Amino acid sequence: MSECHPRPLGDEKRHYWLAVGMAQATGADLQRALEEGVISHGDWAGVVQRCRGCGWAEGCDCWMTAQEKGAAAVPAACPNAEVFARVIEALDPA
Numbered sequence: 001m002s003e004c005h006p007r008p009l010g011d012e013k014r015h016y017w018l019a020v021g022m023a024q025a026t027g028a029d030l031q032r033a034l035e036e037g038v039i040s041h042g043d044w045a046g047v048v049q050r051c052r053g054c055g056w057a058e059g060c061d062c063w064m065t066a067q068e069k070g071a072a073a074v075p076a077a078c079p080n081a082e083v084f085a086r087v088i089e090a091l092d093p094a
Contacts (some may be wrong), residue, residue, distance in 0.1 A: 009052040018060055019051045019080065025063075027070035028084035029091055038090040043083065050079040 023030045030047070033039045054060070056077045063075060074081040074088075 007053070007055070009049075010054075010057055012048065012052065015051040015054075015057070016048050018057060018064075019047050021064045022051075022060060022074075022078060022080065023047075023084060023087075024069055025067040025072050026074045026084050026088065027072075027092070028074075028087040030087060032091060033087040036091070038087055039083070047080050047083055054079050 020030070022028075030039065030044060034041070034044060051057075059077065060075075074084045078084070
């Protein structure tokens with residue numbers, strides 16, 4: 001039987017800024033999405049909470065540093081990839 005060892009959540013402030021940085025790197029304007037009703041305050045809080053539980057935070061920092069702002073596709077490793085893709089699609093449908 002395998003044991004489950006939950007990991008502690010990451011620092012809220014750090015992961016807030018990681019989420020903001022990822023949104024900027026991918027062109028997902030979360031503030032505009034919030035203002036236009038695409039996402040709710042609860043959705044935004046969920047973005048930060050999912051980020052806090054992500055095991056890819058160090059890779060995230062490294063990945064974002066290498067991107068041109070607003071030009072990158074959301075990496076599959078990001079637990080918020082679906083939210084960012086939904087925001088991008090809703091605000092800038094092709």
